[in-house]
Amino acid sequence: MVSVRRSILAPVPMLLLLLLPVIPASAVDEFIEINPFLKKIPLAIPAFKPLSEGALALETSDEAAQLMAETLQFTGYFNILDKGAYLEDPRASGITDASINYRNWTVIGAELLITGGVRRTDQAVEMELRLFDTFKGQSVIGKRYRGSPKDTRRIVRKFASEVVFFLTGNRGYFNSEIAFVSTGTGNKEIYITEFDGRNPAQFTRTKNITLSPAWSPDAQWLAYTAYPKNRPFLYIKHRHHKRGYEIGNKGLNITPAWLPAADPSASLHNMHLAATLSFTGDQEIYLLTGKGKIIKRLTKSWGSDVSPTWSPDGKKFAFVSNRSGNPHIYVKDLDSGRVDRLTFQGRYNTQPSWSPKGDKLAYAGMEGSRNDIFVIGFNGRPPVQLTRDAGNNESPSWSPDGSMIVFSSNREGRSRIYVMTAFGTDQRRLLTLPGEQTNPQWSPNKHLN
Amino acid sequence: MQRKLWMVLALLLLVPGLMLFTSCAQQSAVDQDTTQKTTAPADTGSTTGSDDLQTDAAKRAAEQAMNQFINEHIYFDFDSAALSAIAQATLKNKAAWLNANPGVMVTIEGHCDERGTNEYNLALGERRAMSAQAYLVDLGISASRLSTISYGEERPLDNRSTEEAWAKNRRGQFKLK
Numbered sequence: 001m002v003s004v005r006r007s008i009l010a011p012v013p014m015l016l017l018l019l020l021p022v023i024p025a026s027a028v029d030e031f032i033e034i035n036p037f038l039k040k041i042p043l044a045i046p047a048f049k050p051l052s053e054g055a056l057a058l059e060t061s062d063e064a065a066q067l068m069a070e071t072l073q074f075t076g077y078f079n080i081l082d083k084g085a086y087l088e089d090p091r092a093s094g095i096t097d098a099s100i101n102y103r104n105w106t107v108i109g110a111e112l113l114i115t116g117g118v119r120r121t122d123q124a125v126e127m128e129l130r131l132f133d134t135f136k137g138q139s140v141i142g143k144r145y146r147g148s149p150k151d152t153r154r155i156v157r158k159f160a161s162e163v164v165f166f167l168t169g170n171r172g173y174f175n176s177e178i179a180f181v182s183t184g185t186g187n188k189e190i191y192i193t194e195f196d197g198r199n200p201a202q203f204t205r206t207k208n209i210t211l212s213p214a215w216s217p218d219a220q221w222l223a224y225t226a227y228p229k230n231r232p233f234l235y236i237k238h239r240h241h242k243r244g245y246e247i248g249n250k251g252l253n254i255t256p257a258w259l260p261a262a263d264p265s266a267s268l269h270n271m272h273l274a275a276t277l278s279f280t281g282d283q284e285i286y287l288l289t290g291k292g293k294i295i296k297r298l299t300k301s302w303g304s305d306v307s308p309t310w311s312p313d314g315k316k317f318a319f320v321s322n323r324s325g326n327p328h329i330y331v332k333d334l335d336s337g338r339v340d341r342l343t344f345q346g347r348y349n350t351q352p353s354w355s356p357k358g359d360k361l362a363y364a365g366m367e368g369s370r371n372d373i374f375v376i377g378f379n380g381r382p383p384v385q386l387t388r389d390a391g392n393n394e395s396p397s398w399s400p401d402g403s404m405i406v407f408s409s410n411r412e413g414r415s416r417i418y419v420m421t422a423f424g425t426d427q428r429r430l431l432t433l434p435g436e437q438t439n440p441q442w443s444p445n446k447h448l449n
Numbered sequence: 450m451q452r453k454l455w456m457v458l459a460l461l462l463l464v465p466g467l468m469l470f471t472s473c474a475q476q477s478a479v480d481q482d483t484t485q486k487t488t489a490p491a492d493t494g495s496t497t498g499s500d501d502l503q504t505d506a507a508k509r510a511a512e513q514a515m516n517q518f519i520n521e522h523i524y525f526d527f528d529s530a531a532l533s534a535i536a537q538a539t540l541k542n543k544a545a546w547l548n549a550n551p552g553v554m555v556t557i558e559g560h561c562d563e564r565g566t567n568e569y570n571l572a573l574g575e576r577r578a579m580s581a582q583a584y585l586v587d588l589g590i591s592a593s594r595l596s597t598i599s600y601g602e603e604r605p606l607d608n609r610s611t612e613e614a615w616a617k618n619r620r621g622q623f624k625l626k
Contacts, residue, residue: 188603209603211567225571231598232571252575252599255568276572281579283572304572320569326528327569348528350566369564369610394566439567 035423040079041167042109044134045069047083048116049091051128057120060149061091064116064127064156071160071174072114074196075403076426077167081110090115095130097139105134114163125149129159131166141166153198164401173399175445178406179203179213179222180417183435190224192239195399195442197417197431204237214256215443216271221290223256223273234275236268236292247292251278257308257317259287274298274308274317285319298332299339309354309361318342318352318361329363331378342376345383349374351395355402355422362386362396362405373407375422386424397442398422406430406440515625518546522620523581528565530576532584536621540581543623544588554594554626557581561602562615574599581621596626 048065050057069080088104095115105113113134119126124146131141141162145155157174164172176195181188185202190213193200204210208227215222223236232254234247247253259272268290277286277294285299285308299305299319304327307320318331329343329352343349348366355361359378364371365385370392376383387393391411398405402422409418412429415436420427431437521543523536532540547553559578561570578597586592607614 209600211571211603251597252571254571278572278575283575304569304576306572307568322528322569327565348565350569364566366564369615371566 035421035425036168037076037421037423037425041077041111042081043072043078043112043114044081044086044105044108044110045072045114046086046089047091048118048127049095051117051119051126052121054120056122057118060120060125060152061116061118064118064152067153067156068114068116068129068160071156071196072163075160075164075172076421077164078112081108095128097130097132100132102132102134102137105132110134112163114159120149123148125152125155127152127155127159129155131163168401168403170401170403171445172401173404173442173445175447176400177219177443177446178397178417178430179215179441179443180408180437181211181213181439182433182437184433185435190222191433191437193431200431200433212255212439213441214258214273215441216258216268216273216290217261217444218267218271219443219446221258221268221271223258223275225254225256234292236273236290245291247275247288249277249279251281252283253277255307257310260310260312260314262314274310276304276306276308285317298334307351309352311354312356312358318354320350320352329361342378343383345374353397353405355398356400357402360422362398364394364396373405373420373424375405375424384424386420387427390427393418395439395441397440399442400445404442406442408438408440410436514546514549518543519623519625522622524616525577525619525621527562527615527619528573530559530573530580532580536581537584540584541588544585544590547585547590547594555596556624556626557595557597558604558622558624559597559599560604560606560618560620560622562618563602563605563610564615565602567601567603570601571599572601574601577619577621 045065045068048061050061072078073080085108087108088101093099095117111134113132115130117128127145129143130139132138133140143159143162145158147155161172161174164170173195177192178195179190179192182191187207188210189202189206190204190210191200192203203222204226206226206228210224210226213222213224220239221236222239223234225232226235231248232252234253234256235244237244254276256273256275259274261271271290272295273288273290274285275288276283282302283304283306284297285305286297287295289295301321301323304322305319308317310317315335316331316333318329320327321330324341326347327350328341329349330339330341332339342361346365346367349363351364353362360375362373362375365374371394372388373386373393373396374383375386387409391409393407393409396405396407404419404421406417406419408415415438416432417430417437417440418427419430521539523539557578559574559576561574565573575597578599582595582597585595605618607617
């Protein structure tokens with residue numbers, strides 16, 4: 001559920017949405033979950049208006065408007081209306097409330113309108129961005145941003161975050177990245193891309209097998225498994241600096257998962273992670289310090305216990321165990337020590353990913369020889385299948401706001417990275433690179449300023 | 450890795466070769482004694498010739514035994530680390546070879562097919578390698594000579610997505626250290 005507010009009101013026009021008070025969560029029937037992505041909100045984004053002279057301002061105006069449309073389209077909440085249908089050109093008529101004829105927008109079906117004005121010099125860019133409710137006939141968000149010319153994308157994303165916050169009560173994922181594994185060099189290496197598939201870049205150079213990237217809660221560190229010494233060791237590497245740690249116990253050192261931090265400014269000293277180690281001869285999940293020292297063992301069962309994923313409050317974790325004979329997903333409550341089996345459908349359920357809101361878990365379930373992405377709650381209801389009849393689908397990972405899921409699929413031949421909404425709609429490829437891409441992990445939002 | 454393998458191979462060939470050479474030298478010393486008395490040089494030549502043939506055959510047999518040890522994998526059922534009767538028979542042969550070559554250290558690699566997911570397959574691969582190791586230890590091979598490593602589904606022998614390829618890839622593989 002994107003948010004209580006949004007979910008309840010999704011089917012009604014924006015006009016009503018803005019008039020109605022926020023309904024308390026208790027009024028919601030918890031079994032009726034409305035997919036907010038089914039009815040997309042018609043949004044008009046006309047060309048931004050240059051507010052200063054020169055080609056640069058015009059160029060930045062065009063670029064920013066285009067980027068705004070792409071960024072909001074990506075979220076799945078909007079239907080960006082075709083520019084050809086627009087009756088009014090704010091570039092000529094103006095970008096403020098006073099100069100907008102709202103009927104020109106409601107008549108073409110727009111419920112929301114974004115206008116922009118761009119001032120540009122060699123050293124700086126300044127943007128005025130506004131969101132209008134065309135039915136109510138008023139401005140609902142107005143922001144002015146200043147930055148260096150290379151901040152255009154950042155400014156657009158900040159405003160997109162405001163728009164999504166206005167609609168859903170959630171800031172979105174506009175300051176996040178996605179790590180994944182790619183075989184482009186001939187070896188499996190970790191790459192990192194911006195959330196929308198822009199600017200992918202190689203992160204590791206192990207020249208061997210590299211797997212299972214895991215983001216620290218501050219998005220500053222990546223833990224992963226690699227074989228540079230011909231052994232599956234864990235590595236903890238800083239996102240930007242060359243600092244790092246190696247965890248090389250005998251046997252397996254795999255499937256790292258950082259404990260969510262209560263304090264977003266936590267440093268490596270007070271961050272922890274869970275990982276599977278097998279130095280005793282049995283594969284168990286341990287709690288480690290951010291630098292890889294063992295604090296304690298978290299599971300106790302003969303056989304494989306792998307792939308931990310933490311609940312957002314850090315009080316529980318889900319993991320994969322073959323204790324019942326096949327791989328299934330289990331949940332351990334740290335306070336009580338109790339372990340409950342979560343999946344009963346099928347015979348092979350792995351790769352659990354706990355949703356950021358805590359109410360759901362995504363995983364890969366195998367049927368026949370193919371995996372598909374499923375989502376299951378903790379209320380005993382059966383899982384919901386999100387991918388179907390489209391190749392092999394693996395490694396689900398939630399966006400930091402829980403509205404989207406990234407995963408890998410070979411539906412178009414080679415394995416690539418795909419995204420979809422948390423309800424399984426709007427499935428599309430995120431990017432195309434040489435080789436095959438697998439194991440995507442969506443980062444938390446980075447904290448700016 | 451490759452170089453190490455060649456060194457082991459060279460040593461394996463060299464050791465029996467040296468043994469044959471010393472026995473040959475002793476024999477020819479005796480021969481020399483008799484030669485001086487009876488003068489029958491032709492015999493010496495023919496003895497040396499047949500010894501060479503034997504050395505070649507022994508070399509070939511040792512090489513063949515080692516190649517079999519390296520190239521004969523054990524295979525597993527899907528999502529299983531249990532040793533089949535065939536796998537157990539193969540491991541008995543490997544134990545015999547290890548007993549005959551007491552200096553050799555071995556890494557047992559556990560591999561999986563592509564159908565499962567990478568992380569769980571790393572664990573499954575290790576369990577496969579460990580069941581092979583435990584079986585060899587039960588057969589009297591010192592655990593200190595055997596190490597294990599899991600490659601999960603990362604190093605398939607056959608890249609196709611067919612039952613045949615998957616069966617080939619679900620394997621335990623033996624490498625000399």
